[in-house]
Amino acid sequence: xxxxxxxxxxxxxxxxxxxxxxxxxxxxxxxxxxxxxxxxxxxxxxxxxxxxxxxxxxxxxxxxxxxxxxxxxxxxxxxxxxxxxxxxxxxxxxxxxxxxxxxxxxxxxxxxxxxxxxxxxxxxxxxxxxxxxxxxxxxxxxxxxxxxxxxxxxxxxxxxxxxxxxxxxxxxxxxxxxxxxxxxxxxxxxxxxxxxxxxxxxxxxxxxxxxxxxxxxxxxxxxxxxxxxxxxxxxxxxxxxxxxxxxxxxxxxxxxxxxxxxxxxxxxxxxxxxxxxxxxxxxxxxxxxxxxxxxxxxxx
Amino acid sequence: xxxxxxxxxxxxxxxxxxxxxxxxxxxxxxxxxxxxxxxxxxxxxxxxxxxxxxxxxxxxxxxxxxxxxxxxxxxxxxxxxxxxxxxxxxxxxxxxxxxxxxxxxxxxxxxxxxxxxxxxxxxxxxxxxxxxxxxxxxxxxxxxxxxxxxxxxxxxxxxxxxxxxxxxxxxxxxxxxxxxxxxxxxxxxxxxxxxxxxxxxxxxxxxxxxxxxxxxxxxxxxxxxxxxxxxxxxxxxxxxxxxxxxxxxxxxxxxxxx
Ligand SMILES: Nc1ncnc2c1ncn2[C@@H]1O[C@H](COP(=O)(O)OP(=O)(O)OP(=O)(O)O)[C@@H](O)[C@H]1O
Ligand SMILES: [Mg+2]
Numbered sequence: 001x002x003x004x005x006x007x008x009x010x011x012x013x014x015x016x017x018x019x020x021x022x023x024x025x026x027x028x029x030x031x032x033x034x035x036x037x038x039x040x041x042x043x044x045x046x047x048x049x050x051x052x053x054x055x056x057x058x059x060x061x062x063x064x065x066x067x068x069x070x071x072x073x074x075x076x077x078x079x080x081x082x083x084x085x086x087x088x089x090x091x092x093x094x095x096x097x098x099x100x101x102x103x104x105x106x107x108x109x110x111x112x113x114x115x116x117x118x119x120x121x122x123x124x125x126x127x128x129x130x131x132x133x134x135x136x137x138x139x140x141x142x143x144x145x146x147x148x149x150x151x152x153x154x155x156x157x158x159x160x161x162x163x164x165x166x167x168x169x170x171x172x173x174x175x176x177x178x179x180x181x182x183x184x185x186x187x188x189x190x191x192x193x194x195x196x197x198x199x200x201x202x203x204x205x206x207x208x209x210x211x212x213x214x215x216x217x218x219x220x221x222x223x224x225x226x227x228x229x230x231x232x233x234x235x236x237x238x239x240x241x242x243x244x245x246x247x248x249x250x251x252x253x254x255x256x257x258x259x260x261x262x263x264x265x266x267x268x269x270x271x272x273x274x275x276x277x278x279x280x281x282x283x284x285x286x287x288x289x290x291x292x293x294x295x296x297x298x299x300x
Numbered sequence: 301x302x303x304x305x306x307x308x309x310x311x312x313x314x315x316x317x318x319x320x321x322x323x324x325x326x327x328x329x330x331x332x333x334x335x336x337x338x339x340x341x342x343x344x345x346x347x348x349x350x351x352x353x354x355x356x357x358x359x360x361x362x363x364x365x366x367x368x369x370x371x372x373x374x375x376x377x378x379x380x381x382x383x384x385x386x387x388x389x390x391x392x393x394x395x396x397x398x399x400x401x402x403x404x405x406x407x408x409x410x411x412x413x414x415x416x417x418x419x420x421x422x423x424x425x426x427x428x429x430x431x432x433x434x435x436x437x438x439x440x441x442x443x444x445x446x447x448x449x450x451x452x453x454x455x456x457x458x459x460x461x462x463x464x465x466x467x468x469x470x471x472x473x474x475x476x477x478x479x480x481x482x483x484x485x486x487x488x489x490x491x492x493x494x495x496x497x498x499x500x501x502x503x504x505x506x507x508x509x510x511x512x513x514x515x516x517x518x519x520x521x522x523x524x525x526x527x528x529x530x531x532x533x534x535x536x537x538x539x540x541x542x543x544x545x546x547x548x549x550x551x552x553x554x555x556x557x558x
Contacts, residue, residue: 048558051399055555076401087393087558091318100311104400106303144396 001065003029003152003184004050009059011045019045021208023059027186027201032178034199035188038299042208043188044084047156051081063152077105080145083156086137090130094121094140097129098147105148115143120169134161142170153177153185159194171198192295206299216291223294228287229267231257234280242273261286308402309410316414321383325418328376329425332367333433340437340444347437347444356434356449361459362523364430369463369519370499374470374512376422378491381415381474382484389482395558404552412544415471423460459522466518466532469511469539470494476547480554508532511539
């Protein structure tokens with residue numbers, strides 16, 4: 001079951017190239033889904049359509065397996081949101097900002113002070129939200145999203161403006177909510193490392209297209225399939241022949257020998273053959289990528 | 301009323317706390333009475349003349365409403381309505397409003413109800429203010445008697461009801477416009493242009509079709525003894541319903557909701 005799903009979502013703002021192109025987002029229930037992409041990739045646009053804030057042009061949107069446009073009010077009861085810049089009433093206090101939502105959600109009033117403690121804003125008293133620092137506003141926005149104990153949290157760059165401790169705090173909080181209460185979370189970010197430790201699934205969007213979706217392990221193993229072995233040696237031509245005689249297809253690229261990473265056994269026998277043929281080996285390495293560079297490659 | 305609507309309305313009511321528009325209701329309601337008090341202190345004869353007229357409350361209310369009906373009330377309406385919707389634009393909070401589990405109709409009509417109740421508040425403050433503007437001078441100036449005259453509640457109520465109904469078209473029109481534009485200057489500019497246009501055209505024979513002039517027209521009607529040629533009440537209510545539902549339709553048809 002998916003708690004949020006889009007099928008073939010495409011969108012174009014008037015007079016501009018397509019902002020979204022056939023986005024099929026699938027967020028499994030119970031997951032923490034990192035929605036990653038560079039500036040202007042279409043993260044916010046996707047999330048806004050997912051919540052019905054922008055009228056969808058093409059495709060379908062489901063929340064908890066129900067089409068959004070027919071069950072909007074019903075499904076939104078279980079969704080907590082925080083989209084882009086904080087949306088708080090500057091002339092009201094933190095408590096009042098939550099109080100007005102408490103009237104709508106009809107949750108117990110005690111929830112207000114509970115969530116304020118949860119996000120680390122227990123005593124702002126009469127201070128108005130407009131006088132809050134960016135990080136405090138961000139925390140209050142998170143409290144707004146959490147107030148009614150939603151089953152799905154949709155957070156667009158929630159750690160924007162938080163101090164390093166705050167980022168860790170929020171990350172721990174989200175992890176706890178997910179593990180203890182089974183809250184599903186969609187969290188968008190520019191940076192993989194920001195959410196790497198938190199997420200179970202990721203979707204990578206670049207220039208309006210979903211370029212990867214799945215678990216982190218999926219991502220790594222998918223890239224592991226075509227790692228190259230690169231060898232720098234004294235005789236390029238001869239070494240390529242030797243590799244060929246062992247059944248390995250090797251090419252000379254930039255003055256180095258490059259081949260698809262063979263099994264370990266093959267590497268050592270290849271090495272031995274080079275030494276026996278009097279070829280000096282200066283460097284042997286793989287182009288195995290870490291998660292970060294895979295990500296950078298994806299969004300290029 | 302259904303409990304979801306009440307929840308939505310309570311939320312809207314809380315948003316108004318300490319907002320500029322809620323101050324405007326008080327300041328707008330007390331402005332004319334304060335001016336009156338100042339005038340009465342400088343020219344106590346004016347108040348004495350009202351006392352001597354034999355229709356004390358009638359005259360005082362007419363005098364006060366005159367200032368209110370032509371400029372202050374319509375301008376206050378334009379400003380206050382625009383400020384209420386501006387709250388959502390300014391705080392980037394439409395997206396929060398529209399991802400809450402409430403029907404769009406509940407949002408629209410609870411905001412409208414807030415505006416109507418603010419108008420009632422304004423009228424209450426204003427009427428109380430008028431009474432105070434007669435009472436304070438009697439306390440401080442020895443020549444001026446305490447305004448101890450019979451109070452014709454029915455008449456005052458009818459007068460207020462007339463102005464209230466006359467305010468509705470402009471309120472709904474302003475509500476409709478201000479929901480459409482993020483830029484505060486658009487609704488305020490349009491509203492002021494309509495009011496000034498109405499003032500200039502006050503003697504035009506089709507002025508009864510210009511909703512921004514209705515409170516002024518009502519004042520003129522209430523001072524004339526002849527029966528009016530056109531029923532402002534019907535025109536007002538007709539415009540009010542038209543603008544309200546047109547506004548609702550425009551509101552739900554917005555492609556971007558935050
Ligand atoms: N209201 C709008 N009108 C026109 N174009 C828009 C509008 N909102 C977004 N866009 C365009 O859509 C594209 C995607 O924008 P979006 O805000 O979804 O990006 P993002 O991934 O959230 O970026 P960021 O990381 O900077 O928040 C951009 O090219 C942007 O210019
Ligand atoms: Mg964004």
